Amino acid sequence: MKALLINECDYYLYPETIHTLEEFITYANTHMGRLVPMRMLKEDNCVSPFYVKEDIKQYYINPSRIDTVTEEEVTLLSKEEYEKALGKVVSNVCISCVYYNEDGLCPCEDYQEKLSLDGKCWDFENDEDDENDFDGFDLGDE
Numbered sequence: 512m513k514a515l516l517i518n519e520c521d522y523y524l525y526p527e528t529i530h531t532l533e534e535f536i537t538y539a540n541t542h543m544g545r546l547v548p549m550r551m552l553k554e555d556n557c558v559s560p561f562y563v564k565e566d567i568k569q570y571y572i573n574p575s576r577i578d579t580v581t582e583e584e585v586t587l588l589s590k591e592e593y594e595k596a597l598g599k600v601v602s603n604v605c606i607s608c609v610y611y612n613e614d615g616l617c618p619c620e621d622y623q624e625k626l627s628l629d630g631k632c633w634d635f636e637n638d639e640d641d642e643n644d645f646d647g648f649d650l651g652d653e
Contacts, residue, residue, distance in 0.1 A: 514552060514585045518578050522552040522559065522585060524567070532582045539574035546571035552585065556593075558627035560585045563593050586628075596628050608635050 515523045515535060526549065529535050539547075552559075553566040564587050588596065604626065605611050625633040 512585060512587060513582050516579075516581045516583045517572070518576075518580075522562070522583065523570075523572075524550040524552065532580070535580065539577060539580075543575045544573065546573055552587075556590075558625065558631075558633075561593065561596075561628040562587050563590050564588065565590045593628070597626065600626060600628055600630055604630050604632055604635065607637050608632070609637055610634065 513525070515525060515532070517523055525535060526538065526547070529538055549570050549572050550567050551570045552562040553568055554562075556566055557563050560583065562585055
């Protein structure tokens with residue numbers, strides 16, 4: 512689904528009556544100096560571009576504070592779907608990491624904040640090279 516990346520740092524869902532970037536720009540320009548309701552995609556328990564539906568928070572933003580806005584592709588999953596997909600990624604990615612130990616434990620522990628569902632991990636390192644060859648999962652497969 513499409514989301515708005517505002518000021519190159521926070522992702523928001525489109526307001527309910529807005530469906531394109533052009534419509535949002537018009538909306539923002541007509542609401543300058545006023546607080547408008549927006550639903551922010553929080554990254555407390557996930558890594559972009561994958562988000563947990565239950566973590567979406569209502570915020571009020573002032574459109575006059577928007578410097579940049581782009582449209583980006585994101586994936587929204589329920590908490591249960593996200594955790595299930597993350598478990599598959601952990602078992603495939605972490606085992607190749609130098610930090611993973613013989614007891615099957617990764618010292619990172621905060622997978623939700625470092626490991627993306629596409630297999631990219633902020634702390635991943637292996638002995639051979641710095642690239643992770645994991646191609647990710649098709650989230651439609653069960």
